[in-house]
Amino acid sequence: xxTHVLAEAHGDETGALLSFLEAQRGGLRRAVLGLTDxxxxxxxxxxxxxxxxxxxxxxxxxxxxxETAQERPHSIERTEDTWHLSFQLEDGETTAGVLEFWDGxxxxxxxxxxxxxxxxxxxxxxEAPWFPPQARQSMRWLLLHLIEETARHAGHADILRESxxxxxxxxxxxxxxxxxxx
Numbered sequence: 001x002x003t004h005v006l007a008e009a010h011g012d013e014t015g016a017l018l019s020f021l022e023a024q025r026g027g028l029r030r031a032v033l034g035l036t037d038x039x040x041x042x043x044x045x046x047x048x049x050x051x052x053x054x055x056x057x058x059x060x061x062x063x064x065x066x067e068t069a070q071e072r073p074h075s076i077e078r079t080e081d082t083w084h085l086s087f088q089l090e091d092g093e094t095t096a097g098v099l100e101f102w103d104g105x106x107x108x109x110x111x112x113x114x115x116x117x118x119x120x121x122x123x124x125x126x127e128a129p130w131f132p133p134q135a136r137q138s139m140r141w142l143l144l145h146l147i148e149e150t151a152r153h154a155g156h157a158d159i160l161r162e163s164x165x166x167x168x169x170x171x172x173x174x175x176x177x178x179x180x181x182x
Contacts (some may be wrong), residue, residue, distance in 0.1 A: 003027075003173055014119060017143040018110055024147055025106060027154035028055055030172040031161045032095055040095045041088070044163035051160050052095045053087035054153045059102035060086050062146055066109050069123040069142050109146070113139060 005023045008016035032040045032051050040052040064074050078086055089098070119140040125131040137145075158169050167175075 013140075014113060014143075017119075017140070017147065018113060021109075021143060021147050021150060022106070024150035024154050025058075025102070027169060028058060028150065028157050029099060029102075030169065030176055031154070031157035032099075033172050033175055035095070035164070037089065037095050039164060042164060044160055048084075048087065049156055049160060050088065051157055051164075052089045052098060054157050054160070055095065055098045055102060056089065056093070057086045058150055058153050059098060059105050061149055062102075062109060063105045065142060065146060066105070066112055068126060069139065070112060071123060113143065119143070 003023055003026060005016075005019050008019060032055065035051065037052065040055075041050045043050050060076050060078070063076065067074050076086075089095070116139050119138060121139050122136040123139075123142070125135040125137055127133075161172070162168055
């Protein structure tokens with residue numbers, strides 16, 4: 001991880017987990033720093049992944065998990081036939097728009113997590129062949145899973161960005177910092 005996650009207030013496990021999640025989100029956001037939509041949509045490797053597609057996928061996935069934990073229907077339903085659309089910009093979508101959408105998702109995630117009485121509170125996992133029947137998980141598990149999912153794709157984003165123009169995560173951290181300070 002190319003950035004240091006600041007220590008939480010003593011005993012603030014929720015704050016620590018949310019900070020680590022935000023640090024991983026930052027890695028994905030930085031990966032598109034200075035790119036056009038066309039550049040962010042390129043697939044520079046043998047896979048079908050693009051930076052814009054990764055952003056969209058991670059934002060939709062985070063939103064879906066929070067809605068699952070809230071026991072609400074998913075705002076964006078993906079089926080086997082539409083799953084691929086979560087990995088690509090569709091007509092009218094932009095990288096900036098996906099980032100704005102994700103900012104809203106991140107805000108709602110933090111609001112929800114801070115509203116639950118305890119990270120030990122649980123929610124039902126959806127029925128799926130890869131989950132045990134009638135399984136429940138804690139809010140702590142949810143945050144750790146979101147960190148894991150986001151970090152996995154932040155690593156993909158590092159490789160894609162370096163393949164596009166040679167820029168690495170550390171260099172992008174410096175660029176972001178210079179832009180903030182300039």
